[in-house]
Amino acid sequence: MATATGVSICSNALLMLGSQTINDFDDQLNLDRAKLCANLYPSTRDHMLRLHPWNCAVKRIVLSPDAIPPAFGYSQQFQLPADFLRVLEVGEAGLQIDYLVEGQTIQADATVLELRYIFRNDVESTWDAALVELVTLAMAAALAYPVTQSAAMRDSIRQELEMAKKVARAVDGQEDPPQTLGDERLLAARFGAYR
Known part of the structure; x- marks a missing residue:
């Protein structure tokens, strides 16, 4: 081929x-x-x-904050990568943080930003x-x-x-593992399956 x-x-x-x-x-x-x-x-x-x-178009990156913070709302802003197309996840898996995409930046209250995104492959x-x-x-x-x-x-x-x-x-x-909904023990205890 x-x-x-x-x-x-x-x-x-x-x-x-x-x-x-x-x-x-x-x-x-x-x-x-x-x-x-x-x-x-x-x-x-x-x-x-x-x-x-698409698995072939997903990247992970850790962003450092810009020198100039946003005027208000969040404490830091982070420049998006040049090949950025769409946010998939901000923060560690299962520990999402509050953020806002504005223009070519992400605003957040964080000292560093873990970003999983779709890139222009x-x-x-x-x-x-x-x-x-x-x-x-x-x-x-x-x-x-x-x-x-x-x-x-x-x-x-x-x-x-x-x-x-x-x-x-x-x-x-189908190539990805099933997604979980957070703390499995908490969910199991809530619905009576945890012993």
Whole structure:
């Protein structure tokens, strides 16, 4: 199987639409399609990454506070990483802290901030095959009308995309252990199972 790239994902989306592929995002022979792909791909990729905590797009980082605290509300602000797309967890597992995302910062009452987040993974070769397929469908949906001038084709691919999202999320989520709801002993005692 060939290694996935942004160009190969866009080319496969174009093939799904019955169109010619591109060689790169600056392809002079297929300039219109290359420009369409170059314009639509980054936002489509980021949108699809942001929708679900894909295992291939999750990072952990410990942030130090900025030198200048926020004007009010929280005692510290922390600069978000450049590749940040979405917060998954702030604080240690099970010990979430109060926070607020504002612009490119997180506000919190903490001296350091443990952040688990979705990052802009633009190395498609590290993606799960289901995510590659999903982004290919998303690109086909984004390109459908500009390439084919067919609203029916666009709508059909969008329906296929919605079904594929459900399957891909389920498969990706099955790789993770089940989530717990906090102190197991406390829950067991509350519901009579703890001895």
